[in-house]
Structures are given as structure tokens and as C-alpha cells.
Amino acid sequence: MRGSYFVAICGAFVSHAAIAQTTMSPARPHGEAPQDARDASGQSLGDIIVTASRRSDTVRKTPIAVSAYAGQKLEAAQTKSLNDLVGPSPNIQIGNSYNSSNITIRGIGNQQINAGQDSGVAIHADGAYIGQPSLTLATFLDLARVEILRGPQGTLFGRNATGGVINVVPNEPTAETHYGVDLTAGVDPALFQLSGFINGSLNESGTLSGRVAAQQSYNRGYTRNLLPNGPNRLDDAKNQSVRGQIKWKPSDMFDARLLVEYANDDSNGPASFLEGTPDPTIPLPSILIGQSRGDVGKREVFANINYRKVHSFNTNLTLNWALGGGNLKALLSYADSKLVNVSDGDGTAAEDTYASFTNKARQTYDELIYTSDNSKPFTYLLGANYFRERLEQAIEVPIAEAPLGGGVVLNDITVFGGAVPLITTSYAAFGRAQYAFTPDFKLFAGLRYTHDKKSIVQYNNFINGGTLQSSSSSWNRLTYEIGTSYAFSQTLDGYLKYSTGFKGGGYSAGTLAPSFRPETNANYEAGLKGNFFNRALQANLAVFYMKYDDLQVNQIVGVSSSVTNAAKATVYGAELETSLRLNDALRIEWSAAYLNATFDEFRTADSSRPNSCDPGTGVGTVPCSLDLSGNALPQSPKYTSSLGGYYDVPLASGKVTLGARYDWKSRVYFTEFNLPISSQKAVGKLNLFLNYESEDGRFTGSLFAKNVTNEQVKGNVIVVSSIIGSLALGQYQPGRQLGMSFGYHF
Template identity: 30%
Template sequence: MRQLHHRPIRARGTFYSAAKRSLLFTTCLGIAAPAFAEESGLAIEEIVITAQKRTESSQSVAAAITAIGGDELSKTNFNNVADLQNIAPSVQIGESFGFAQIMVRGVGTDNPFVGGDPSVAVHLDGVVIGQPSAQFGSLFDIERIEVLRGPQGTLYGRNATGGSVNVISYKPTPETTGYARLTGGNYDLIKFEGAVGGALSDTLMARAAVRYTNRGGYGTNLVDGSDIDDADQLSLRGQLLWEPTEDVSLRLAAEHHEEDDRNYIPKFRGPSYDPAPLPALEPQPTAGTRATDPRDIYSNVNLQNKRSQDSFSAELNWDIDETFSLTSLSNYQTFEKIPQADFDMTEVDFYIWSESYESDQFSEELRLNFESDRLRGLIGAYYYYEKLDSDNRLDIPLVPQFVADSTPVLSGCGFDDNVSDQIVGADPELLCFNFRGTSKTNAYALFGNAIYDLTDTLSVNVGARYSYEKKEGDTDRWTAPGAPVLTFQDEKSFEKFTPNVRLEWRANDEVLVYAGYSKGFKSGIFLTGQTTPVLDPEIVDAYEIGLKGMFMDRRLRFNAAAFYYDFTDLQQGRSVPAGTSGFTLVYENAASAEIKGMEMEFTWLASEHIRIDGSATYLDATFDDYVTTDPFDTVFQQLGLIDAGVDLSQQLAGNRLVQSPKWSGRLAVTVDHEISDTGWLAEGTVAVSYKDQVYFTQFNHDALAQDDVTTIDANVRFSSDNGWSVNLWGRNLTDETIYVGTFILNSSRTNAGFLAPPRTFGATLGYEF
């Protein structure tokens, strides 16, 4: 079934219904929903979502959820989860060395090292993507994305303290459907995305999708003129859906994603901050050149980003009878990456970082859904296994070597071929840091959720989860110049019962009010290649009240929520000096933190051809009790600028949590116009987004932050009855320089930054059938 685009805003959108045992998927247009027309006149139609593992209206779910449809995503040149942060309220997405740092309502992880579980789960067709680096994979052929805010655990196999991003792809259908989109843009962007699906027989359906992206760099390595922060990516997905009877279906899916470019490269942001009255420290090495443009770099290292990601899933659905249905979801996935960066960011032989990182993950979820006149819900069992291997190398080489194409390649500390074919040779006299290790996770869970209608207007929603997790790992080599070779082993298990309860009141057919409490649990962390013991779990007690309603004869949808989170043992990481120009990571539990906030979002059909969407968030996220040491104070003490006997500990109570802007918001205006007697619809959208100041360190240093910033995105789309479309799009049109992460190299005294894309624009030619 091909979606038509010739109607005005008030009448736009369709949804597809499969056999009775399947879920109902809908194409969602707009920030939270499409606009539809009823026969009686202008009105907003409710959206169908599956966030609670059943088909239901988004407005009937007593939880903070934002749904974004695939059509809306395609208009903005959407690539991955990083592009969500200006669309869904309370969402902030940072990046460090290619690790996704997804924050929802101030809850997330800023850990850029292997072994830390994300606090916000990302699910692709129900399967969790375990590692933050893998969360940056390409998202394509997407029907919709649902962003759930707040602790999750009684509806999903993998629990999360911050929230869940649910990505739902298009599934095979009996009808032959498909599309093709070709995009060109500045920075030599060429992107193709396409899909085709349909019936292979009376009981077997299939769908195949592909995306290829090639783009020049947003910056330049000024030593050799090569691009950095470029893109060379390929993504493939194939699905088979077998329906031997009306009550049974089996879906098989395989997906592959790969990257081979120079993306995620840290750039020189500046010297270490000036902690007056002490002087700012000059970055090391003092020789060499550092770029003045924040997007460029001077480097004599062969910079690289190599990634490969594969996933295989089997989903079995069985409608047992009118009351019960059973789902089994099995998945196996692998992820590998080999990055290489220049940590001194000069042409001088000083500091090379390389890593080999491999992840193997298996999960099995078994879920029994039930529904009767007054009671509906589910019970489930879950198993998750993950093995991580990482080999981190930090080298200060002595003699540069060259390969056939004259690209400078620096001799390192003896890498194996499977670690990096750009680093060759070995010299025991070099200053070499090596952090190598393995970690394993075995997680088991029983969970359930039920909603009981006490009256026609009042319901109680209760859920519970029992989690058991075991973390174990070893560091088989931890070396630093002048230090003995260290090995380290640790293991620890955790178990936790986490309930939730919510009261839901339907004031009338159009207004829902709710209030609830939930407890979130995130297990301990073992960082591979580090000597930090397994961390304790972090626990959050979350309270929320909310309102969801349709007003003005269903021309205005308004949703709002207020929340309070009480955190204990919040997991925090910081790099500390380790030998000459090196560092290691200390991960620790902050004693407590408190988060208070409010958020709202709305869609208003101002007229038949004008739609206004908006959202706003106020967030007060601070530490209550966190005593720790600023790593730079340790450097100053080592240099004699602070007396050796001074206690460097400081209380961070009152400091803001990382990547938690106090204010954020978005306003978008969409106008459409039917071009008379042509079968074409013209539609334009302008969106303005604002984010308050964001800190990238618990110590709230302004030099290690991103100032408040306003961005503007826009697109104009022409679509026809016969399936053709042309979309002209632009993002960050005022070309703001926006840092999404900062990493401090303590001993080398360097502030390294990671940047969001600059101004980008282009055109997409599409065809749907």
C-alpha cells in the first residue's frame, strides 16, 4: 500500500493493518503524530503505537511517549539516533570517540570506554542494541521511532533507568510495495536508500532494504589534505515473514552495517581550562601545530574509523485464543570496530591511540500477552549474554614510517594484524600504554505488567521485575611507562526487585490524567582493560504525573508531564593521569543525585493548511552528594603548583549532571498547498530548536561545556499522486559550531572536542510504489 501525498495537512497519512495476530503499524507524520481529517471536518487523529507490547492509541497510554514517523524522518535527511535530540523533548545525545551518549531527562551514560551499559536502551524491532558504539548504526527503512521517557523494565527484556528508543522497521506485506530515494548535498554527499517487498507465495512474504552513504569530510587533516569526519557507510536488511495459519507467524531478519572512513575524530578544542588563580597549562607537545578551525586537525597519524555490525533475529508469534498470545524473540549480533586517532592533534610524533573492540551478544525474550474485558497485560522471561574484548593502545612513537602511498604511519608497540594494519613494528624502548581485557555479562529477568479497569474511567497499572546479573572480567595486560605490568580480575553478581504502579483516570473521551511511581535498576559495570573493580548498580526512584489530551474539537493535542527522580549510586566516570602523558579511567558511584523537571509537547492544526508543532523542557538535574577529585588538580599537584599535602577532594553537591540542559525546546511550522489540477502537493516546514548550556564534566567547567545554542532546520517537499517526490532540505542553517562531547587528556593538558555537523543542505528525489 503506497502512501499518497496529494492531500492537504488535515487529511494526510494512512496506516496498514496485517492479519489479526500481527501488530498494527502506522506511518506517523509530524513531531508526535500526523494530522488526519475526519469526515466531519478538521481534526487530529490519534496514533497507533506498540510501546506497551500491544496495539493502542498513543493518547491512551499513560506514559511520556513521542512517536516520529518514517515520512517525517526522511524529510530531514535522518541518519541515526543522534538526529533525534531536537525532535523529542528531554532528549540530549552526545558523542565521544563514536560512543553514543544518549540522555533522557538527565539520565544516561557519558562513559567512552568498553564495558559500560547504556542507561537509555535502543531497541530495533524489539531487540536491544547492547553497546553505546553500536547505537550509532544507520537507521533506514524505518516506519516509526518511539521515544519512551522514564525507567523501563516491566515491558522490555533489557531494563533501563533513563528510557527506551524503540525503532520499528517496515515489515513484509502481502502487497508489493517499495521506494527509492537518491540524495545529493553539500560536502559531496551522495546517499541512496531503497526497499522492496511483497508476497513470495500465499503464506510467505519478504522485504529487502539498503542504504549507502558517501560524504566528504566536515574537516580536513591539514598535514596531507585528507578529509576527516567524512562518511562511507553501507547498510543492508532482509526479512522473511511466514504465516502458515491465521494464528501463527514467523519473522526472520538479518542486518549488516559497515563503515570505513575517518569519522569520530577528536579535534583540538583548546588548552586545559584556567582554574584561577593557577595558570593554564600549555598543551603537550609544546612543539607542533594545532588547527585554528575547530573542524580541522594537524596529524601525521593514519586516522581511521572501521566498523562492522551484524544482527540475526527470529520472532515467533502465536495467537493461542481470544485471550492469550505468545511471542518468542531470539537475536544474535556482533559488533567490531578499529578506530585510530591522534591524541596530541599535531604533526609531531607524540601520542597515538588505537583500539580493537569486539562484542558478541545473544538475547532471548519469551512473552505471554493476555487481554480480557477489564484486565490486560503481559508476563515475560528474558536472558541476555554479552562478551566484550578490547585492546587499547596509547603510544608515543619515536620514528615515523611510510607505506607505499606515502601516508605517514607511526611505529607502535607491536600490534597484531587483527588490531590495526596501519601500525607496524615494535620497539621496547617506546613509551607504550596497553589496556587489554575481556568482560562477560549474564543477565536473567522475569517481568510482568497488568492494567485493571477499576471503573469505566479509572484504571490501575502495576508491574514488577526481578533481575539477576553477573559481571565478570579480566584485564590481562595493563601497562604504562615506568610501571610494572598489571593484571586484574573481578566478578560480582546483582539482583534487584523493581516495581511500578500507576493510577490512570480518563476525565472524558479526550483527556487522560495519570500519576505513578517506578523503580529503575542498572547493573554494575566492569570496564575492560581497566583496573577499576566492578561498580555497584545505580538505582532510581522515579515519580511522574502527566496529562494527555485532545482539545478544540481535536484540532489541538497537548501532552505534559512533571517528574522527580531520586538517584543513588549514580555511575560516573573520569580520566586520571597514568604515567608520562597517559591516562586511565576511574569509574565510581556518586552517592546521590536529584532530578526535577517538566516537559510538554503539542500539535495544533491552526487551519486546513497550517500545522504548528512544539515542545519544551525544564530540567533541574544536580548532584546531592558526590565527593571526588578533579583530575586536573592531580596534574597541578604533580607539577608542584599545589602543595603535596593538600587534600584534593571536593564536594560536587549542587553541580549539574553532564549533558543536562536546563531549558530546551522546539517550534515547527508546516504549511502545505495543493497545486491546482496537477496532482502535486507542496509542503514546507521551518523548525527552530534551542538548548541551554550543556556541561561535559561533573566539575561544571565552562571551558568544557557547550554554550546555549539555537538552530534552524527547514525543508520544502513536492509530492505527487503517482509516487514521485522532490524534497529540498537544510539543517543547522545558521552554521552553528556545536560541541556534542569533550574529552580531557589530563597529562597532555589537552581539551579535545567532538562536533555536531555544520550547515548541511541538499535535495532528495524519491519514488514510492
């Protein structure tokens, strides 16, 4: 059935291109929104203005595989964080981690645990690259839209975008008076969220405007702790955020905007369930034998200790000048964050081990971009940026009982600890040009030079009785793209491009190992984006083929998390997003993806299974190793699909929308070893909505049920080293949530 849908959509593309009358689109004045994007808050795919190409244009006219979600649509679907967008967005996955979120796009990301490594998915908030996005993605506050760019974005977004980019774009101040409040309450478990904003002019002339938004969220927690000495609930939420902005626009030629934001999370953190060991022949540590493991189905766990505290502050100054028919933009950004995460390390009543992570980071990000007049046949942009981050990290893993070579038992030791000052500096210069040979046929190309440097002072009191080591490394790389786009008609556009990506090298802090190498990739991609049948059907299709060299893979080696350069990997697949309006009342949305992401060459050891190896390895002092060629990359399900239906019922005072969405994905592995214990079998989630909107749009209300069947879905499984018991610890996504919301916007 899935294949027939795919063929039908592709047939619609081809047949429409063949019979459509090709008409040249008239040029529009500089800065004016495209005609088919007049309603930026619309539900359809092509109606949202995005800045994925560093210019404002519609999704259809942007030669990038991008999913875009307007703020109004996020609110209607009860989308509270990036995790809620995983279902309807093709080829994006998010896994829990101790001190960060493991975000992958098309199978590429990286589970950041130790300092010294970066994610392969770049996060940008209000235009600024965020090195430590702990809270940026936790809650969505007063957003204009969210953009998810798939594939390497090395030219326009630079370092650490081998997998893709996520742009979080807040609403900006305007001179018009607006305000609003939204209240959400729920049960199973108890839920409460209050958010609001106020916007308007700060002077009589309207040249100075401001906007303030704030949000308070509370969720009692999906998991109950059965131990009285620990927190009562886990997988909970207790966070606050506030954002203030001032915008000064003395003329059409210049504007300046200052943003200040603070966010806080004071929750009990995620629960860790003991799944067992990765091999039936590996017994549990003696202290855990006979201990109860909790019950995932009932969401009951044993946790002696668990808490999570995150504080973040950031401020951005954005300046725009109209210059030479184009626009010059300057961004000055500063961010400060602190994260403390303590998790029970065994999921039982025994006081065996726990993991403590403390991250303190300060960053500056500055960028200057000039974009030329978009109405000319030849357009270009030139840019430069600078990033500097100071990160201090302390990790402690006390162990009550752990076997160490020779049968020695260590009692109450800290296997890894100490602050780790890590300085990252990066600067880049880039440019992109496009020439329209006709209004329909365009060629584009871009080039970027990036210089990265990391300096680290690391400490591990487990190695040689405690050692301080200072190291520094730097890397340079050129990334580029070249491609073409063609408008087959006024409603169908296609593109073909070749692009490269670069993720800098780094250090696995605490391992005292030499730096690991940068990760690079090359991507061949083709796409079709169109509106069909008088805009009743909108569909975006992308196919891609990527080759990776020195792919960075996070592993547990010895007592620490470490990054290894896997030799080579190949990733290819297809992504489809559709929106079909059958009549004025009924709309159907379907997205689907196929992903084949495998290692071409990768031989490594599994520290949780020290005796598992291929024949002929493990001789003498050579570690036991496994050939992982052909294994799937972590967090890369082969098939994903999301099907939603929405039916509008008109009322005298407005309309009611009945909605349902089912999100499904095939089996996903969480480690490169592709073991059953560290995977999530194929599973789907059903979400139901009943939304009300008044005729003037001021009043909204909703009844919702998320994950109706209460599926218990693993978000991640971490398998620790044999030194601390080869334990497989699973963390789970939210269970069922029932609730209602009310909103008033003026």
C-alpha cells in the same frame, strides 16, 4: 514568552477537561487498531501506534512519556540518524565518544569508553536489546517508527534503562507488492545517499512474504585536515547497510519472521580540536607549545592519524502465537560487531599522542512474552529474557612526552593495552497487570526480578609493569511500578505513576579496580495527553521527580577511564510536546523541556587538575578532592525548545510543504566538574525544508538546508589526565548541509 506559552497550553488542558462531556469508549475487538490511529503515518502526536508498554496502542493511551516518529515523518524531515531527533525530542542529548555514542535522557546515560560499564539508556532494535549499538543508531534504514521512552523503564525493559529506552522498529514484510527508492545529494560538504526496498509475497497463497532494504551513504566530511600525511577529511560518512526479512503467516493464529542485517562503516572518524587545558595555570606539554590548533569556525584541524571502521551483523527470529485470547511472542536474537577507532589525541601537527580503541562483541538475547486479551477489564503480561555478551577490548594511548610524578619523562610507551575478555550474563522475569474499574479509570502495576553477572580478565601494562587480574561479581534487584490512568473525556487522558530503575554494576576495564556498584533510581511522574478543538491541537505534558542512589559517573582517572559511584542525585523537570493545525494549510509544532539535574552528594578528584581541591583535603596520601554538590549532571541542559512551522501549498499534481524548524538549548556541561572549557554555551540551529508529494503519494522530492547558519556546536569535550597533558579535546556536531532528495514508492 516561553512561560506564557506553557501557561496557555496547561490552561487548554484544564479548561477542556472541565467542559468536555465524558463518554465511555466502546470496547474494540482484540487486535484492532484504535480509531484515532487509523493513519499511522500521520504527522500529529497522538496518531502513531507504539509498543512502549509492550502492547500496541496510541501515544495518548500509553501512560509513558514517549516521543514517537513514524517512518514517513522521518523521511520528510531528512532524519537520517538518531542525532537528527535530538532537536525536536525533549530532554534527550547525544554526545560523541571515541568508541560509542553518549546518549542521555533527562540527564541520565553514561559515556561508555572502557569495557565493563553500560549505558543508562537501553537501545532495542526490532525488539532485541543491543549491548553495543555502534551502528544501530548511525543510520535509519526502512523504519516503521522510532520511539523514545523517557524515565526509568525497569519493569518492562529491565536493566540499563534508568534514563529511558529507544526503540527502533523496522518495517515488516507484507503480502502486498511494494517497492521504493530514495536518492539524496548535497553540497557543503558533498553528500550522497541511495536507499531502496522491495516487498511482496513469495508464494501464490500470500502466506510467505519477504522484504529487502539497502542503503549506501557518503558524506565527504565537515572538517578539513591540514596535514598531508593524515586523512583529507574528518567528520565524514561512508557506510552501507542491508536488511533482509522473511515472514511466514500460515494462519491468523501464528506467524514467524526472520530478520538478517549487516552494516558497515569505513570512515575517517570524528575530528578532535584542542581547546586548551581546564585551568589557565596548567601549561600545555612542551611538545605542543607553539603548535597551531586548527580553526573550529573554518572546520580545519590537524590530525596525523584518524580512522573508524565498524562492522555489525545481527539476526532475529520472532514467533507469534494467538493463545487463549492473547498473544505469545518468542524472540531469539544474535549479534556480532567489531569496532576500530583511532583518533589523533592532541589536535596539532605534533606527533604527541593518539588513542586507539578496538571492541569485539558477540551477544545473544532471548525473550518470551505473553500478553493477555486487551479487550478484557483485567489485562496482564508475563515475560522472561536472557542476555549474554562476550566483549573484548584493547585500548592503546602511545605518548611521545608526558610528565609522570617526580618529573620523569616516558617516551613512546603504551599506557594501557591488551585484550579484555568481559562476559556479561543477565536474566530476568517480569510481569505487569492492569485492571479497568470503568472504561475510563484503570490501575496498573508491574514487578521485575533481574540477575546480572560480570566476569572479567583485565590487563594494564602501565600498572606494576603489567598485571593480569581476574574478577567476577553479580547483582540482583527487584524493580517495580504502580500507577493509574484516567480518561477525562474521549480526547483527554492522564496518568500518575511511581517507577524504579536499575543499572547493573560493573568494572572499569584496565584500571584493575574493584567492581563499582549498581545504579538505582525512583521516579514520580504525572502526565496529560489530549486532542483539543476538534483535534486541531494535540499536546502531551509530563512532569517528573527522580532520586538517584549510587549514580554511575564516568571519569578520567590516571591513565584510564573509570566509573565512580556518585553518592546521590536529584532530577526533576517538565516536558511538553504540541502540534497545532491552525487551518488546512498551516501546522505548528512546539516542544519544550525544563530539566534540573544536580548532584546531591559527590566528592571526587579531578585528575586533569591534580592541585585543585577544597580546603582541608589532599593531606598526606589522601587525594585532593572537590565537593561537586549542586553541580549539573553531564549532558543535562536546563532548557530546551524546538519550534517548527509547516505550510502546505496544494498543486494540481499534489502538494508542496514549506517548513522551518529552530532547535535551541541552554548551556550544557560535558563533565561533572562543570568547567567552561568542557561545555557548550546556549545555541540554536535552524533547518529549512521545501517538500513535494504527489497526489497518489508515489513521488516525493525535497530541497533542504540543515543548520542554515552553520553553527559550530560541541558534541562532547573530553579532558584527559595530567599524566598526558590535561588536554581538553572537543568534538563537534555537523555544520551546514544543503541538499535535495527524490523518492518513488509504489
